Amino acid sequence: MHFVETKEIKKQRKREKIINAAAELFSHKSYHEVMMEDVAKLISIAKGTVYNYFTSKEELYYSIMQVQMEKLISELKEKIESEESSLNSLRSFTTHLYTFMMVHKNFFLIYQKEFLNNENFLSADLAALEKQLADIITGVFVRGKAEGVFRDVDEKFAVSLIFGSIYGAVQRGIENKTSDENRKIEGGKVFEFVLHGLYAGFNDISALPLKGKTIVITRTIEQSKDTATALTKLGANVIVFPTLEILPPASWKKFDEIVSMPDKIDFIIFTSTHAVKMFNKRCNELNVKLNFNKTKVVSVGTKTSSVCGKDNIPVHIIPRKFSAEGVVEELSKYNLKSKVVFIPRSALGREELPHGLKDLGAVIKSIPVYNVSLPTKENIKPHIEELKKSHPDLFIFTSPSTFESFLQIEKISNPVTYFSKFDVAAIGPTTKLSIEKKKVTVNIMPDEYTIDGLIKKITNYYGNKKK
Structure with missing residues (x-):
């Protein structure tokens, strides 16, 4: 198909050509030394043509600065918004600003001259644009300082x-x-x-155990935030690739029925933070409260327990092993015969836990409180592009569904070949087994099936490799 340029496109190209030519001249000469005819001569057009696009040298000069500054600010904002941690935001800001200025050398040279000349007629306008630029990195620094990632130093000093x-x-x-x-x-x-000047965690950046490692987290964006922060504090470059989105269940009917009779629930088991949040949200909508003096709450994992605490749900039992096997083992200490055990869970939840408790004589009420689906094409597209441009060292999978979804999103027909170039981490044996069924090697699995345990194992794994 032959593409024909419209008049508008041709005019835009000509305008850009004039701006680029002027930028080259202004970068090597002072404002007063450059004439409009010099610009025209450089790109072999009539001086009148230049005036068709710019009414004065002042307008042309300002356009050079305005166009590039606005482009730079827009790109930086977009990059910062896509980052999940203040450390990654600082990395994106620093590397992109450096690259942008290196690519647009003429603009950089003019830009530097302007800020050395405070009496220039453009100084006030440029200062406004510079403030926008400074506000972006100030926001990153303030956020990082609040998180304890950056040192507690003066903001203006840090930005300078x-x-x-x-x-x-x-x-x-x-x-x-x-x-x-x-x-x-x-x-x-x-x-x-x-x-090195801003980081609060280490006096020697080279001591960061995950320095130089690019790690891909495949959890939801919300779940990835704390993990990303923890890994970046250890020096890793983190890419969040959300393989799942959390949705309400297809129906709340069964859930509503059981919570309407709270005194009949003997045990409630939360296996994930999502289950806690969706359970609490629905109970609040129904204005229903469980009697936690009668109902014992079982929480799988420290993170789940923490969310329970924030939602004013008392936790009575935390299994030593954070797995279905661990829950069954812990509850085998109780007489479960004819006891009602309520498991609010994912619609894709596995059956090991309900079956194990049923064998102990319990009456199981395993009810979906959330569903998981692949992210929309619009939501996942920027993450796919980021992954393409990166060189990962490690992929983290925290459930069988994150692994399966990743294969589906990336259209990976041969997982063995794809993952042969990378290390793979699984949070626990169920996830590990699911990955290994595809003949993919799992290099890292923690002894304690939690994110903290996984991060510790990752750190040790790469630490041992350096020795």
């Missing part, structure tokens, strides 16, 4: 450190004619330099 480091590196890069291939390496070095 960041900009000074980046712009100094760009200046050196221009002088040394840094190649396109080395830009990414140099951008990484700038980030490490900035991080």
Whole structure:
């Protein structure tokens, strides 16, 4: 199909050509030395054509700054919004700003000249754009400081450190004619330099155990936040690839029936934070409260217990092993004959737990309180693009469904070949078994089936590799 440029597109291209030519001239000469005819001559057009697009040299000069600054600010905002941790946000800001200025060298040189000349007529306008730029990184720093990731230093000092480091590196890069291939390496070095001054966790950044490792988390975005923060604090570059989205169940009918008779529930088992949140949300909608003096609450995992506490649900039993087997083993200490055990769970929940408790004589009420589905194409698209551009070292899977969904989203027909280039971590034996059924090697599985246990195991795994 032959594409014909419209008049508008041709005009836009001509305008950009004039701006680029002017930027080249202004980057090497002062404002007063550059004439409109110089711009026209550089790209072999009539001076009148330049005036058709810009009424004055002042307008042309300002357009150079405005166009690039607005583009830069827009790109940075988009990148920061997609990050799940303040550390990754700092990395994105630092490396992208460095790369942008290296690609647009002429703009950078003009930009630097303007801020060395406070009496220039453009200084006030540029200061407003510069403030927008500063506000982006200030927000990142304030957030990181509140999280305890960055040192408790003055915000203005921190922002000055960041900009000074980046712009100094760009200046050196221009002088040394840094190649396109080395830009990414140099951008990484700038980030490490900035991080060394701001990071609260280590005096020596090289001591970070996961430094240089890119780790892909395949949980939902909400679930990934704490994990991403913990891993980035250890030096990892984290990519969140949400393989699932949490939805309400197809029907609340069975749930509503059982909670309408709370005195008949002897045990309630929460196996995930999602189950707790959806249970509590629905009970609040129904204005129903369980009698926790009668009903014993079983919580699988410390994170689930923590969410129970936040939702004012007292936890009576935490199994030593965070698995279906561990729950059955713990509850075998109780007389479950004819006892009603309520398990609010995922619609895709496995049957090991209900079957195990049923064998102990319990009356099982296993009812979906949430469903999981693949993310929409619109929601997953930016994550697919990010993964394509990265070089992962490790994939983390926290359930069989995250693994299966990842294969489906990425359209992986041969998992063995795909994962042969990466390390794979599974949170527990059920997930590990599901992955290994596809003949994929699981390199890491914690002794304690929790995220904290998994992070500890990952740290040890890569620490031992360095020895």
